[in-house]
Amino acid sequence: MNLTQAHSALKKYFGYDQFRPMQADIIQSVYDGKDALVLMPTGGGKSICYQIPAVTMDGLALVVSPLIALMKDQVEGLRANGVPAAFMNSSMSSSDQTAVENAALAGQIKILYVSPEKLVSQSFQPLLKRIRISLFAVDEAHCISAWGHDFRPEYTQLKFLRAQYPGVPLLALTATADKLTRRDILAQMDMNDAEVFVSSFDRPNISINVLPGQRRFEQLEAFIKQRPGQSGIIYCLARRTCVELAEKLMAKGYKAAPYHAELPSALRNKIQDDFINDRTPIICATIAFGMGIDKSNVRYIIHYNLPRNLEGYYQEIGRAGRDGLPSEALLFFSYADVQTYRQMFESGEASQEQKDLKIAKLNRMYQFAEAPVCRRKTVLNYFGEAYEDSCGNCDICRNPPKKFDGTVAVQKALSALLRTGEKVGMNLLVDVLRGSQRREIYENGFHQIKTYGAGKEYSFDEWIYLLSQMLHMGLLEIAYDEHSRLRVTQSGKDMLYAQKQVPLALPPSPKAATKKAEPATRPVSQTQQLRQELLDRLIQLRKKLSQQEGVPPYIVFSDVTLHALADKRPLTDLDLLQISGIGERKLQRYGDAILNCIREFVMEKVEGGQNLSGSTYLQTWEMFQQGEPIEAIAQTRGISPVTVISHLAVMYERGEMIDIHQWASPEELDIIKGALPLFQEPYQMKDIFEHFNKRYDYDKIRWGIADWKRAQKFK
């Protein structure tokens, strides 16, 4: 197996021209028989990393996936691209399971998704032994870690894979990147020799914004109003909020629905289905929603309440814009939410250690919302990714707060921390800096260190604010597994010794924080308007096709593909294959429908010009069918006879019956068609006319081309 084969499979099945950074390396490592841990953000393109090896290697790839809805979605997507895929889980009837088993045994399946329960079950083992496995992929691998936020006990039983199937490459994939989880996955899966691939977790297409939580509904409505018809998810903390919010939005005329765990499952499925199929664009949900949804054209994620930690937050906003098109995240921040969580955590069942961990993570969440640091830089640093620049696509970057030179404050904080032996948490560090008389200070002898009391110029709250910024900048880190003590990071040390300037900000006055940036409305040019019109038609067509096929619209074509179609307006099969997301299967299945839609549009709006009502060439066709001669049609319609012929030729290409021999003999047509391979599409009639030394007129050439295209289509 080599990467050339991987590339052709990428084009053939998925219609993509290039691998994204890392995908090719990961695929190569699978081909080399090695294990790998893959960390990529949601929408980063993890699936391709096992799907391409699966379709190119011998045998069947087994993919462990925790969510039934997700399996179904993946399988639908694969089948739409012509990849033989199936899934198996305990919710299926046993006859359905047997059918899948038989297909797997007969070698008719390249990718089989199974739930972890199914995979470890006794009943599955004989099958596993009898099929040839090309690779194991464990999706959402963070579920194995008790440190993670989605711990699933069944995952810890997957250890047996490594021991019992030596030589079969094992791929663990996740969008949760923190170091603890990473270590845990490797240890628990026994993946001792695995290569670890960590891609950037940046999702540059998602604009990140935070607004203060006052008057949320008004702000929310203003936001939604400006984005008509777009799909979005609004996350709320309480079920009651979901329901009330959805009702308020519906009362204002928006298509919205609530979604939470208490709804009957049939209703939940329907709501999810309506969202996926673009029937209900807005969902007000608790975190229960979205886990199993791969819908690639979610355009915005709103957090009506503060999420409980940055892992969850980032995963949730990651559900926007998987297709890579511009998308938005909007978070409403209020301290009341922080309090609610604190009470919730304190009164919960968990051990004190677990509670502390939750609170520490919550603190980082609200510090993120508060800190005047580029949002992207903050989250990425939280996940251990150094991000130097400012992103330019968050509210802070667009509307930066007033800064001061914080070099001295950083030096004081970091050196005080180092002098305590990095044994203190944030509050105690501030107490040291401010020369507090607390008992712990004396017990630990911190009153004797040189920096004790060196930071009296800032209040306690101001220090917390400044330290959060240092955390966000990656100068400090919190060791959650060691009683949340603070540590100076390597870049903190570098900063300290290099005496580099560090810009910091003091807490903004509450007034300044409520200011809101108004989105600019852009003037629309005529070309943009035309493009939008075609896009709207394509969206309608996609909807129709999706209903016919019984799959969600984004499985038929992603928004990226629709945009590319609207931009490039392909007119032939070959042009279509150049469009990202159109592989062989989709060309075969939808090619004609798409080409007809675009041709019709081009004739009406671009070539036909004035004729804006109905299709100009359909009118030509109608008159022709009524027996009108070409000349008469041209005269009545006010177009040239050549145009009349070209309209008819398109109808002929599309499969209408026309006796074309009245314009060109079979021999002439053969000669013209024989020369076509010398030219490139789109054919220039003039070139072909010259090629034959003007022997055949334009009508004959036009019919030659039409006959050839028709033959291609109906061969």
Ligand code: ADP
């Ligand atoms: P993840 O599983 O990491 O969340 P997916 O595998 O679903 O991400 O990929 C996200 C989107 O990016 C999908 O629409 C996918 O088809 C697309 N994609 C993945 N790899 C490529 C590529 N090499 N070129 C273009 N699009 C890609």
Ligand code: ZN
């Ligand atoms: Zn930014």
